[in-house]
Amino acid sequence: MKINWKALLAFVVSVVVIAWAVSSLLPRSYTGAHLTIGVGSGPVRVTNLSAESVPAQLVGAGTSSFRVSSTTSETSNVSTRQGSGRISTHLFELVLPSGVSEFAVARGANVNLILNSDTNLAVTVQPLGQNEPRGILVAAGVVILVALFYLSSATGHRWIGILRSKRIPVPSLKQIAEGTD
Numbered sequence: 001m002k003i004n005w006k007a008l009l010a011f012v013v014s015v016v017v018i019a020w021a022v023s024s025l026l027p028r029s030y031t032g033a034h035l036t037i038g039v040g041s042g043p044v045r046v047t048n049l050s051a052e053s054v055p056a057q058l059v060g061a062g063t064s065s066f067r068v069s070s071t072t073s074e075t076s077n078v079s080t081r082q083g084s085g086r087i088s089t090h091l092f093e094l095v096l097p098s099g100v101s102e103f104a105v106a107r108g109a110n111v112n113l114i115l116n117s118d119t120n121l122a123v124t125v126q127p128l129g130q131n132e133p134r135g136i137l138v139a140a141g142v143v144i145l146v147a148l149f150y151l152s153s154a155t156g157h158r159w160i161g162i163l164r165s166k167r168i169p170v171p172s173l174k175q176i177a178e179g180t181d
Contacts (some may be wrong), residue, residue, distance in 0.1 A: 039058070044123065053097065058114075059089055068094070
């Protein structure tokens with residue numbers, strides 16, 4: 001049995017791109033106490049089942065500030081710079097009440113949510129914002145289509161021959177003449 005390595009490579013590339021797209025689009029869930037979680041530009045949902053409020057910090061590494069907005073509370077502000085020079089971070093402190101809290105980070109890179117509390121929390125992070133999944137899906141679709149065309153080309157487009165061998169019955173002129181009285 002002869003293996004067509006080019007076709008196998010195109011198939012592997014397609015599978016890897018599909019796995020990358022799925023893992024990029026799925027939300028990530030965390031539970032426990034004393035959590036440090038990387039957040040993206042999508043919504044973050046924290047479920048606090050205790051009766052107490054929990055302090056939280058959003059810490060961003062880099063020179064630019066980030067904005068935090070929330071739909072469930074009055075939390076909406078810009079981070080403050082901590083430190084000076086090249087080694088600085090941006091900090092935003094908030095208090096998460098009992099129940100479900102939702103917020104999103106905009107214009108931030110390398111932002112971590114730090115929950116230093118003994119309270120068990122459930123956190124769901126959507127790493128991508130509203131418009132970013134479309135770009136990932138388009139890029140994955142283009143790569144998959146190119147890989148499939150290359151796979152077809154590497155195998156000599158044999159699938160077309162299979163389709164051509166299925167003959168579609170074509171009526172003859174005699175049958176057409178008889179039927180048009």
